[in-house]
Amino acid sequence: MDLKENLKRAALALREADALLVTAGAGLGVDSGLPDFRGNEGFWKAYPPMAKLGVSFVEMANPFWFDRDPALAWGFYGHRLNLYRRTVPHNGFRLLLEIGRRKKGGYFVFTSNVDGQFQIAGFDEDRIEECHGSLHHLQCLRLCSQDIWEAREVTLDVDETQFRALDPLPRCPKCGALARPNVLMFNDWDWIPHRTRMQSERLHRWLEGLSRSEAALAVVELGAGKAVATVRMTSEAAARGGKATLIRINPRDYDVPAGHIAIPCGAEEGILKITETSGT
Ligand SMILES: [Zn+2]
Numbered sequence: 531m532d533l534k535e536n537l538k539r540a541a542l543a544l545r546e547a548d549a550l551l552v553t554a555g556a557g558l559g560v561d562s563g564l565p566d567f568r569g570n571e572g573f574w575k576a577y578p579p580m581a582k583l584g585v586s587f588v589e590m591a592n593p594f595w596f597d598r599d600p601a602l603a604w605g606f607y608g609h610r611l612n613l614y615r616r617t618v619p620h621n622g623f624r625l626l627l628e629i630g631r632r633k634k635g636g637y638f639v640f641t642s643n644v645d646g647q648f649q650i651a652g653f654d655e656d657r658i659e660e661c662h663g664s665l666h667h668l669q670c671l672r673l674c675s676q677d678i679w680e681a682r683e684v685t686l687d688v689d690e691t692q693f694r695a696l697d698p699l700p701r702c703p704k705c706g707a708l709a710r711p712n713v714l715m716f717n718d719w720d721w722i723p724h725r726t727r728m729q730s731e732r733l734h735r736w737l738e739g740l741s742r743s744e745a746a747l748a749v750v751e752l753g754a755g756k757a758v759a760t761v762r763m764t765s766e767a768a769a770r771g772g773k774a775t776l777i778r779i780n781p782r783d784y785d786v787p788a789g790h791i792a793i794p795c796g797a798e799e800g801i802l803k804i805t806e807t808s809g810t
Contacts (some may be wrong), residue, residue, distance in 0.1 A: 549635030557753020
């Protein structure tokens with residue numbers, strides 16, 4: 531592994547690409563100061579009251595809590611919504627957006643993060659697929675309709691010592707039942723998927739168009755670990771054509787299929803190093 535050589539190759543691939551696909555997993559947000567939920571240790575460090583309850587991330591990110599203990603469920607998601615709202619996306623976002631905007635084939639984002647950080651950083655809402663939904667959108671817990679609405683008007687007051695949300699909790703405007711985030715949780719059969727499906731269709735139409743015009747595609751993948759393989763699979767599928775290059779930026783799981791480029795760095799550092807290398 532020759533990092534310098536890989537940075538040069540990545541810079542060249544980015545410069546020569548006609549279009550940019552950014553794919554992102556949980557590791558992307560770490561450089562903006564967002565907590566890493568990897569393993570129970572990371573989760574419990576970010577949420578000490580959950581350690582006291584002995585509840586893991588997988589157990590907490592479960593729709594069951596909205597019935598069993600709504601204040602705890604909204605304490606967890608409300609705390610995260612408040613955190614994501616006040617987080618300033620790191621410089622890597624801005625650099626990628628600048629590159630994407632200059633491409634004649636444009637850009638698209640595929641992310642498993644529900645934090646809305648790409649929109650906050652200025653990426654076009656119509657050029658993002660959030661495969662696990664978004665915490666900035668809500669749906670009815672009782673599924674009285676298939677409506678998904680923006681959480682913009684919602685404010686959540688969370689007692690940070692207990693991670694419990696104070697009343698009033700978000701309600702469905704149609705039936706008055708409790709609302710929940712339009713986020714795909716574990717063991718979640720009630721997640722309403724149509725918003726994500728529309729995003730997915732747009733991404734596929736864009737990729738088909740690029741393929742028809744034989745455009746060169748650069749896929750920049752950031753912080754996508756092996757635990758949830760969706761993002762890595764999407765990057766590799768998109769980069770399978772002859773005119774596509776995958777640039778995988780990851781401090782741990784940076785191995786790539788033959789012919790593609792590994793950058794063993796954190797997300798922000800990796801992007802900075804590539805752009806410094808090329809002057810793109
Ligand atoms: Zn309802």
